[in-house]
Structure formats: C-alpha cells, structure tokens
Amino acid sequence: MLARLENVTKRYIKNEGLRDLTLDFPAGEVVGVLGLNGSGKSTLLKLLAGLLFPTAGHITVFDGPPRRSRAKMVFLGENDTLWPWMTPADAERFMRNLYADFDATRFRDLLEALKVPRRKTKTMSRGERGRLRLAMALARNAKLYLLDEPLAGIDLISREKILSQIVQEWHTDETILLSTHEVAEAEGLFERVVYLREGRLALDVSAESLREGGKSVVDTFREVLA
Amino acid sequence: MKRFSTLIWLENRRNWIWSLPLMGSLLFWAWGIKQVTVMSVEERLGIRAGLLVAAATIGAVVLCMMIGRIRSETRKGQYQVLLMSPPSGYTHILSRFTYAAGVAFAFYIAIGFMFWWIFALAGISFDARSLFELILAVPFYGMSVTTLPLLAYTLLLMVFVSAYRLSGPGWVPGVVMLLGTPIAMQWVGEWIVRISYTLPGWRLFSTAPAALVERFGELDPETAMDINTALNQGVPVEPMLVMLVVTAVLLLLAGRIWQEVEA
Numbered sequence: 368m369l370a371r372l373e374n375v376t377k378r379y380i381k382n383e384g385l386r387d388l389t390l391d392f393p394a395g396e397v398v399g400v401l402g403l404n405g406s407g408k409s410t411l412l413k414l415l416a417g418l419l420f421p422t423a424g425h426i427t428v429f430d431g432p433p434r435r436s437r438a439k440m441v442f443l444g445e446n447d448t449l450w451p452w453m454t455p456a457d458a459e460r461f462m463r464n465l466y467a468d469f470d471a472t473r474f475r476d477l478l479e480a481l482k483v484p485r486r487k488t489k490t491m492s493r494g495e496r497g498r499l500r501l502a503m504a505l506a507r508n509a510k511l512y513l514l515d516e517p518l519a520g521i522d523l524i525s526r527e528k529i530l531s532q533i534v535q536e537w538h539t540d541e542t543i544l545l546s547t548h549e550v551a552e553a554e555g556l557f558e559r560v561v562y563l564r565e566g567r568l569a570l571d572v573s574a575e576s577l578r579e580g581g582k583s584v585v586d587t588f589r590e591v592l593a
Numbered sequence: 594m595k596r597f598s599t600l601i602w603l604e605n606r607r608n609w610i611w612s613l614p615l616m617g618s619l620l621f622w623a624w625g626i627k628q629v630t631v632m633s634v635e636e637r638l639g640i641r642a643g644l645l646v647a648a649a650t651i652g653a654v655v656l657c658m659m660i661g662r663i664r665s666e667t668r669k670g671q672y673q674v675l676l677m678s679p680p681s682g683y684t685h686i687l688s689r690f691t692y693a694a695g696v697a698f699a700f701y702i703a704i705g706f707m708f709w710w711i712f713a714l715a716g717i718s719f720d721a722r723s724l725f726e727l728i729l730a731v732p733f734y735g736m737s738v739t740t741l742p743l744l745a746y747t748l749l750l751m752v753f754v755s756a757y758r759l760s761g762p763g764w765v766p767g768v769v770m771l772l773g774t775p776i777a778m779q780w781v782g783e784w785i786v787r788i789s790y791t792l793p794g795w796r797l798f799s800t801a802p803a804a805l806v807e808r809f810g811e812l813d814p815e816t817a818m819d820i821n822t823a824l825n826q827g828v829p830v831e832p833m834l835v836m837l838v839v840t841a842v843l844l845l846l847a848g849r850i851w852q853e854v855e856a
Contacts, residue, residue, distance in 0.1 A: 380758075418673060418856045434852060438679035446670030452606055464599035465678050 368427075369394045369511055369542050370415055375424030377410050377566075384410035386566045387424070394510065395539050397556050399574075399584065400546040402563035403592055408546040409445060411563065412513045415544070416442040428511065438467065440511040443504045445519060447496055451489035458503050466507055474506035477536075481528050494525035501529050505536045512543040519548065526552060554584035562591045596680045600688035611659040612696040615652060619703050622648040626711060634715050641711040645704055652700050653740045660693045660744055663751040672755070673856040682851025686748055686844055693744050694736070701732035701740070717808045719801065726797045734795070737833040737840075745843035746774075752847045756854040781839065785832045794827025 370392040377384040385407045392398065392415075400408045413419040414426055417433030429436040449458070455478055462469045478485075481498040488496050501517055514533075518526045530553060537543060547553050560577070562570040569591045577587055605612075626641045666672040675685060705728035712719060719727065750770075759767035801824070805812065812820070 413856075416677060418676060420853075420855060437677050442673070442677050444670055444673050446673065448670035448674050450607065450671060457606070461599065461603065464595050465680065467679070 368392070370428045370433075371426070372411075372414070373425045375414060375421045375426060377407075377414060377419060378422040383566050384419075385414070385421075385563075388566075388568055390561065390568070390571065392511075392542055392544065394542055397537065397543045397545070397558050399550075399553065399557035399560040400544055400563065401550060401560060401584070401588055401592075402546075402569075405565070406563040406592075407566040408563055409515050410566070411561075412442070412515045412544060412546060413444075415511075416440065416513050418442065418444075436511075439509055440513060441504045441507055441509045442513045443500060443515060443517055445516040447493065447500075449488045449496055449500060451487065453488050455483055455485050455499060455502075458499060462503055462506065468508040470506050470508060474502055477502035477506055477532065480532060481525075494521045497521045498525055498529065501532065505532060510541055512541065512545075514543065514545045516546055516548070518553070530556065550588050551585050557584060560584055560587070562588065564592055597684060597688055600680060600685060601692055604688055604692035608659050608692065608696075611655065615655050615659075615696065615700055616703065618652070618655075619648070619700075619707065623707065623710075626707070626714075638711060638715045641714070642708070645707055645711065648707075649701065649704050649735070652697070652704070653743060656693050656697050656700075656740065657743060657747040659696075660689055661747045661751045663755055667755055667856060670856075672854070676851075676854060676856050681848070683845070683848035685851060686752070686848040689748060690744060690844055694741060697736055697740050697744070698732065701736055702728055705729070705732050712804075715808070717804050719804050723798050723801050723804065730795075730797055734797075734828060734833055738836050742836045742840045742843065745840040745847070749843045749847040749850070752850045752854060755856075756850050781835065785835050788835075789829035789831045790826070792830050795830050795833075796824065796827035799824050 368391050372388055372390045375388045376386050388407075388411070400411060402408050410419060414421055415428060415433055417428070417435075417437060426433055429439055433440075453461075459471055459474055462474065463471050477483075478499070481502055483499045483502060484491060484495055488499065491499070497517065497520075504512065504514070517529055521529070526549060533543065533545070534556060543556075545553060545556065554574070557574045559571070559573050561568065562572075570587070572587070574584060577584060582590075622644060625644050629637050629640045629644070631637075632640075663672065666675075678685075680688075708731075709719065709724055709727050753770060754767070757766050805820070811817075
C-alpha cells in the first residue's frame with residue numbers, strides 16, 4: 368500500500384478538519400478527492416504530505432511517517448506559493464538542485480506545452496503561475512502526487528491544458544490524488560472517487576462502478592453531498 | 594545536487610533587498626560621522642565611536658528582522674514549499690543562518706573599517722597588526738558574543754512560533770519559552786562572568802599604546818598602567834566560546850523543531 372490512514376482525526380483550534388477517517392491508497396490510481404468547502408479535502412492531502420500532523424490515528428506513506436517520504440512525493444498546495452522574483456529558469460534551478468527525481472528536459476517541454484511565459488511570476492497571471500507550478504510538479508518522477516485544487520481560479524483554457532497534461536504525464540505506477548471543485552471537467556481522469564462531507568468519509572467508490580450503475584461522478588457528487 | 598548552495602542562493606534572492614540597504618546604511622553613518630566637527634578630539638572620537646556602536650546595534654536588529662520573516666512566508670505558502678523539499682530541517686536552518694552570518698560579517702568588517710577611519714580622523718594611526726585586529730578579530734569576537742546567538746535565537750523563536758502557534762494550543766510552551774529566555778540569559782551571563790579568564794585572555798591591540806603615545810604624547814603613568822594592564826590581560830575567550838556553543842545548540846533545536854512545523 369502506498370499510503371494508509373487509520374482512524375485519523377485532525378482537530379484545529381476551533382473546528383475539526385477530519386474525523387475518524389480510514390482510507391488506503393494503492394499504487395497506480397488516479398483518485399478524485401471531492402467535497403464541499405470545509406469538507407476536509409485540503410486537510411486530507413496535507414496530512415498525507417506531512418504538512419499537518421493528525422490529532423489522533425496513524426498515517427503511513429511509503430511505509431513510514433509522511434514527512435520522511437517528502438522526497439518521493441509531490442504536493443501542490445492550493446496557495447500561490449511561488450516567490451514573486453522567480454522566473455521559470457529560477458524554478459528549474461531550484462527544483463533541479465533540490466530534487467533528485469526532477470527531469471529538466473521534461474520541465475522545459477511542459478513549459479512549452481502549458482505555454483508558460485519566461486518572465487518573473489509577479490508579472491504572470493494567476494493561470495500562468497498555476498501552470499508553472501504544475502510544470503514544476505509534473506517534471507518530477509515521483510510516485511505520489513497530491514494536487515490540491517490545481518484548477519482553482521484558473522481560466523477554462525488553462526484548466527483544459529492542465530488536465531490534459533496530467534493525463535499525458537501520468538504513468539501507471541504513479542498515484543495521483545486530485546482535489547477539485549471542477550468536478551465535471553476532471554471526472555474523466557478519475558479511477559476512484561473519495562467523497563468527503565464535514566470531515567467524514569461520505570463515499571469511497573470506483574468511477575467505473577458509478578458508470579456501470581449509469582451515474583456520473585457529478586451526479587453522485589450532488590446525490591451524496593447536497 | 595547542490596542542495597546547500599541552492600538554499601544559500603534562495604536566501605540571497607529572498608533577502609538581498611534587506612542586505613543591500615543594510616550595507617548602504619553605512620554611507621548614512623559615514624555622513625553622520627562627518628557631521629561631528631565640534632568639540633575636542635577626544636569628544637569627537639567618543640561621539641563618533643558611539644554612532645558606530647549604534648550602527649552595529651541597529652544592524653543586528655535589521656539582520657534579525659531579515660532572518661525572522663518565517664510567519665509571512667507561512668501566510669504566503671512559501672514555507673510549505675520549503676517544508677516539503679528534501680533537505681533536512683538542519684540544512685534549511687543552517688543555510689538561513691549562514692547567509693545572515695555572512696551578511697553580518699561583511700557589515701561588521703565595514704564597521705571595523707569605519708572605526709579605523711574615525712581613529713585616523715583623530716590622528717591615531719594603527720600599525721598593520723592593530724588594523725587587522727580592528728577589522729577582523731574584533732568583529733568576529735563581537736559577532737560571536739552577540740549577533741550570532743541573537744540570529745540563532747530569532748530563528749529558533751520563529752520556527753517555534755510556526756510549529757506551536759502561541760495563540761492556540763501552544764501557548765503553554767510559548768509562555769515557558771518567553772519567560773525562560775531572560776532567566777536562561779541571566780544564568781548564562783552569570784556563568785560566563787564566573788568562568789571568565791579561566792583560559793588565557795585573547796590579547797588584542799597590544800601594539801596600540803605606541804599609536805596613542807605618537808598622537809597624544811606620553812600618557813600619564815596611571816593611565817598608561819591601566820591601559821597596559823587591560824591590554825596584557827586581553828579579552829576573555831570564554832564568552833566567545835560559550836556563546837558559540839549556545840548558538841550551535843539553538844540552531845540544532847531550531848533544525849529539530851523544523852520537523853514539527855505544520856503549514
């Protein structure tokens with residue numbers, strides 16, 4: 368098992384992010400993590416990344432604590448995390464020298480494919496910055512990709528480019544967990560969908576079984592979470 | 594892979610906007626020194642030296658502000674990127690400290706040169722050995738005793754606040770740390786005073802009296818004896834050694850706590 372959560376609860380100062388969640392993520396799946404605002408999607412991905420620590424329960428990623436496995440996973444947070452002075456060339460230098468699995472050639476190809484301009488991020492649009500961050504993430508040969516709202520606030524054309532790149536770059540031994548509110552656009556990607564409601568698991572189902580039952584991911588989203 | 598040098602490069606890209614004005618502020622202090630033209634040579638020297646001590650103190654505060662901007666990085670999410678990167682917490686902390694210590698050393702060497710300049714303005718010309726001690730040994734000693742532990746403490750404090758959220762459930766360890774700091778400082782200070790001069794002192798400016806005699810003529814016997822006694826005794830090396838160890842311990846703690854930071 369690539370990652371496992373056992374009875375995980377995460378409490379914040381004033382509220383609860385997740386409650387008694389148990390989930391397994393084997394290698395080679397594209398998993399949609401869906402839910403309304405505040406349902407615990409970001410908390411789940413941050414816990415798997417080791418950016419948060421569970422209040423109760425146990426998390427293992429690559430058979431160890433998440434933070435210890437950070438060199439083997441990609442976390443793309445929902446925040447715009449790039450430094451304003453950074454250019455794509457700076458980003459390449461940063462990634463190449465810190466990550467053993469970074470592929471500079473693939474990064475440059477991704478910059479071309481995603482049409483990322485070669486200038487400082489402070490002069491880029493939000494969509495351009497989002498595409499640069501995605502290029503940095505996908506240019507690594509990691510085994511686990513945690514993508515938290517990579518489509519948020521990004522225009523339709525950029526969203527389509529990002530989704531098509533995720534499809535193109537995915538290898539069968541890699542696991543991707545993607546949280547998004549753009550359920551309809553991303554649903555073709557998912558092999559499995561985890562629906563969260565108020566920090567609890569509402570439904571964990573394979574996309575194939577939904578389709579066989581004549582339902583789409585979006586229909587089920589409305590049904591389970593409305 | 595060149596992880597440490599890349600993190601130093603990142604520090605420079607993030608902080609040059611702080612370090613360059615810090616170096617540029619020396620022009621302001623030089624201008625201030627030039628404005629002191631009244632009174633006797635001794636009084637001018639005293640006021641100018643006071644200005645340089647103020648410059649050194651303000652420089653230390655600016656360096657601490659530069660190194661302690663972890664909270665704003667947390668808000669902007671940039672801290673996430675660093676926490677998720679493969680280098681250990683120790684490497685991250687050491688790179689931040691090394692960059693700030695490098696800037697501090699350059700700054701205090703420049704202050705040392707300015708001391709040489711104000712002595713020259715007062716007509717006191719040091720020999721090569723005293724000049725070397727003024728621009729290298731004194732800044733190193735002063736930094737070791739004050740600026741380096743202060744930078745390490747700032748890093749520890751900011752990482753601690755990020756990890757344990759003082760306004761939230763971490764208020765107990767936060768209060769313990771904040772109350773414990775002055776008590777620990779007092780204890781370390783008293784201990785340093787107790788052990789000082791256990792080792793032979795570091796003799797600095799042993800050839801300086803000749804320059805004073807050359808400028809002011811023969812000193813009165815009592816003053817000459819006081820100066821010679823102080824110079825023969827040298828400065829105690831224990832404060833430097835103890836504070837360098839304290840700095841290392843603070844950095845180790847900060848590096849360890851880095852592993853506990855949430856973002």
